[in-house]
Amino acid sequence: MGSGIAITVARAGHEVVVRDISQERVDEGLAQVKQLLDRSVERGRLDAERRDEALASTSGTTEIEALAGCDVVIEAIFEDEALKAETFGQLDEICGPEALFHTNTSTLSVTGIAAGSTHPERVVGTHYANPAPLVDLVEVTRGRLTSDEALRRSVAFVEGLGKRVVFTKDSPGFILNYFLVPFENDCIRALEAGMGTVESIDKAVTLGLGYPMGTFRLLDIVGLDIHKAVAVSLYQQLRDPRLALPPLVDRMISANHLGRKTGKGFYEYE
Amino acid sequence: MSDNGNVAVLGFGTMGAGIAQVCALAGREVVVLEESEERLEDGRQRLEAFLGEGVRREKVMEEERDETLARVRGTTEVGDLAGSGVVIEAVVEDLETKRALLPVVADVVGEGAIMATNTSALSVTELAATVPRPERFGGLHFFNPAPLMKLVEVVAAVQTSEETLDFLESFAKEIGKEPVRTKDRPGFLVNRLLMPYLNQVVQAYDDGLATAEDMDVALEGGLGYPMGGLKLLDLIGLDVHLYATSAAYEQTHDPHLAPPPLLSRMVDAGYLGRKSGRGFHDYSDGNGGRS
Numbered sequence: 410m411g412s413g414i415a416i417t418v419a420r421a422g423h424e425v426v427v428r429d430i431s432q433e434r435v436d437e438g439l440a441q442v443k444q445l446l447d448r449s450v451e452r453g454r455l456d457a458e459r460r461d462e463a464l465a466s467t468s469g470t471t472e473i474e475a476l477a478g479c480d481v482v483i484e485a486i487f488e489d490e491a492l493k494a495e496t497f498g499q500l501d502e503i504c505g506p507e508a509l510f511h512t513n514t515s516t517l518s519v520t521g522i523a524a525g526s527t528h529p530e531r532v533v534g535t536h537y538a539n540p541a542p543l544v545d546l547v548e549v550t551r552g553r554l555t556s557d558e559a560l561r562r563s564v565a566f567v568e569g570l571g572k573r574v575v576f577t578k579d580s581p582g583f584i585l586n587y588f589l590v591p592f593e594n595d596c597i598r599a600l601e602a603g604m605g606t607v608e609s610i611d612k613a614v615t616l617g618l619g620y621p622m623g624t625f626r627l628l629d630i631v632g633l634d635i636h637k638a639v640a641v642s643l644y645q646q647l648r649d650p651r652l653a654l655p656p657l658v659d660r661m662i663s664a665n666h667l668g669r670k671t672g673k674g675f676y677e678y679e
Numbered sequence: 680m681s682d683n684g685n686v687a688v689l690g691f692g693t694m695g696a697g698i699a700q701v702c703a704l705a706g707r708e709v710v711v712l713e714e715s716e717e718r719l720e721d722g723r724q725r726l727e728a729f730l731g732e733g734v735r736r737e738k739v740m741e742e743e744r745d746e747t748l749a750r751v752r753g754t755t756e757v758g759d760l761a762g763s764g765v766v767i768e769a770v771v772e773d774l775e776t777k778r779a780l781l782p783v784v785a786d787v788v789g790e791g792a793i794m795a796t797n798t799s800a801l802s803v804t805e806l807a808a809t810v811p812r813p814e815r816f817g818g819l820h821f822f823n824p825a826p827l828m829k830l831v832e833v834v835a836a837v838q839t840s841e842e843t844l845d846f847l848e849s850f851a852k853e854i855g856k857e858p859v860r861t862k863d864r865p866g867f868l869v870n871r872l873l874m875p876y877l878n879q880v881v882q883a884y885d886d887g888l889a890t891a892e893d894m895d896v897a898l899e900g901g902l903g904y905p906m907g908g909l910k911l912l913d914l915i916g917l918d919v920h921l922y923a924t925s926a927a928y929e930q931t932h933d934p935h936l937a938p939p940p941l942l943s944r945m946v947d948a949g950y951l952g953r954k955s956g957r958g959f960h961d962y963s964d965g966n967g968g969r970s
Contacts, residue, residue, distance in 0.1 A: 538901035546900035573900060575893035584889055584897040588908070592876050605868050609859040616830035616857055617822060617869035621903035651875065651935055 410513055411485040412441040413541030418483070419463040420455075420542070421570045427469045428476060435469035442467055445542065477503050481566055483535065484522075485513040488638060493517065494525025501527045509563055511535040515586050516642040519579045520552035530556035533563040536583055537572075547572040548583045581646040590640050591651035596624040598655050607675045625675035629668035633661050682793065682846070684708060687763035689780060690770035691722025691753065694797055697825025698767055700726055703750040704743070704826075705854040710752045710759055712784075719753040726751060729826060760787050765850065767819055768806075769797040772922070777801065778809050785810035793846055795819035799870060800926040803863040804836040813838035817847050820867060821856075831856040836863045865927035865936070874924045875935035878942070880908030884959065885941040891959045909959035913952035921946050 411427060415438075419425045427442075429435045446463055449455035476482055482500055484493055497510050504510075510532045512522050523532035534550030547567045551560050567574055577583040582590060596610055605613065611623025628636055637658055644652040661667070661674065668674030686702045688695050691713045699722075703709045713719045730747060733739030739747075752759075760766070766788055770776055777796065785794065794816045796806050807816035818834025831851040835844055844860060851858035861868040884891060895907020912920055921938050928936040945951075945958065952958030 538897075544901060546897060548897060548901070573896060575889060575897045575900075577889045577893070577897075578887060580886075580888060584883075584894055585901045587883065587888070588876060588879060588898065589902055591879065592872065595872050595875060599868065599871065602864075604861050604864065604871070605859060609861070610868065612857060612859050613830065613832075613861075613868045613872070616828070617832075618873060619905040651879075 410537065410539065410541065412438050412445065413539070414483055414485055414513065414537055415467055416442055416445055416463065416542045417537065417570055417572075419467045420459065423466070425467045426475055426479065427467065428473055429469070429471065432471055435471055439467070439469045449542070473499060474503055476500065477505075479504060479508060481509045481511060481563075483511040483513060488514060488516060488642060490514075490517045490521050491525075493522045497522065497526040497532060509533065509559055509566065511563065513537055516582050516639055516646075518552075518581070518646075519550045520554060523552045523554055529554040531559045533559055534577075534579065534583070535563060535567055536585070538585060545572050547574055548577050548585060549574045550577050550579050550583060552579050581643050586639060586643065590636075590643055591649070593624050593628060593636065594640060594651055594653070594655055597628075597657055600625075601655055601657050629674035629676055629678075632668045632670055633658055633674060634667050637662060682764040682850075683762070685710070685763045685765070687712065687760040687766045687784070687788065689766065689768040689784065691719055691725070692769065692771070693725065693823060694821060694825060695769040696722050696725040696729065697823070698769055698797065698821055699751050700729060700747065700826050701821075701854050701856070702767075703747045704739075706750075707854070708750050708752075710754055710763060712754055712757060712760060714755065716755060719755065723751075723753060729824070733826070757783055757787055760784060763788050764792055766792055766794045767797060768795065769821075772798060772800055774801055774805070777806055781806060781809045782811075790815070793817075793843060793850075795847060797821055799867070800865075800923050802836075802930075803834050804838065807836040807838045814840040815843050817843050818863060818867070819847055819851065822869070829855075829857045830869070831858050832867045832869065833858045833860045834863050834867055835860065839863075865930045866923075870923060870927070874920070874927055875933075877908055877912055877920055878924060878935060878937070878939050881912070881942050882939040884909060885939060913958035913960055913962070916952050916954055917942060917958055918946050918951050 415425050415427050427438055429438055446460045450457050450460050484496060493512060512519060512534055513536055515536055519534035523529035526532055532552055533555055536548040538544040538546040549564060564574055599605060599610055607625045611625050614620050614623050637654055640652055640654045665671050666673045669678050672678050684707055686707045686709045688699045688709060688711045691711045699709045699711050713722060730739055730744040734741055734744050766784055790812045794810060796803055796818055797820055799820055803818040807813040810816055817836055817839040820832035820834060822828035822830055833844060833847045848858045866874055891909045895910050898904045898907040921942055924936050924938050949955055950957045953962050956963045
């Protein structure tokens, strides 16, 4: 997500500095940024000059102090509320008082993350729909402590990236994951119950409901391990049985059938 | 099995007309049963309007339209169904109506005919039990509008034979559809997946998760759904969804299928969606579905 957001922000004309915990991860991230931008050029979605500009305005660092001059910090780290909260606490010491803190969390509490900052009023949820450079939608969430001023400036920033803003309450999964994850679990349970096969359920979803991709195709792209993390996080907060992880997912994870990245998930890949 | 090419469709409503059209377009002779001349005429007009629209959009040739219309014959006499190899029931979603009609039709078409129901909310197994030789009875669930929606659910009742399922699957393919096999459980496959989601959408809206417009925009833009959940409910009709999800709830007692209180209240208020001018969005004149 971090590289996708970096591209989105750089393409809108901002200077971007991406921070990660090791030089290796920074290099990987920047390589991914370049690869995604190159692909956009190949597909005729971006001209080469704009790609070069975006690349020139994107840099990487392992030093959190390098974020000192930033007007907006967008957090897109691992989905761990304590870690996110702690990061904003550190940034309080580094960034100016006017800086906005945005969290790209998809399932956690914006208010909980904001609580790590001594200025929680400047923390706003901005969840970029995936893939960020291609999908022009951002869920904007005010935590219980977010100020009107921070919200107003954040919306202006996100809209300035060419995104459509939708406002949601600070509740688990906001809109997108709150509806997507239980639907995915329902599909997995339908498979477990023998209501159909991987192929027929995907056909029901694409031809019957008109969704752009079958659920099992999508889960294979997302990765079953990631799906588990998201479902478990939502279940822990909401205790809704539709969010509880169907046992088949754990079996598949044990077998290393995580999806495309391991060559096998619900489908097989070359 | 005695599939002689002749199809009987029971009911000339929206679904019946759509199914008759699909079968006739594929070259089948179709006889449609209705209870009155008036309803037959309504059905005939539906069929002509839909095929006319197909010609206008250049999906159907004029000659094809005329041949298709010529292959569809209406009747109010159940005796006229004699000689049909395949029967597809698409009358009103009412158990008693279907239960009264099916054995009478079975008697006319004989035990060799394959029989199917287009029910979406009732038990196929219960309907199969109304005819002799229930193993030749299954579900053939088309989606609205039947001429445009590719998917057809082939539903196995408890009694349905493998042979019947194979037949229904190849029949669906022959008339240009993509069949998926499923079991006779509430909602089958598609509606079982759709209904809890729609209920969740209504409850989230009632809980103030977001405005109706923002919820729909997020689902369309962020997940690529063809229509946001609230807009879809307005299109389906809130009363139609209330009926379907209540029927599924009665059979499962799954709380995710229980109709959310706001849904029932809106139906009580006559806010049924597009057809009444107002649902979650406003469709009154000059207001193209704003919330």
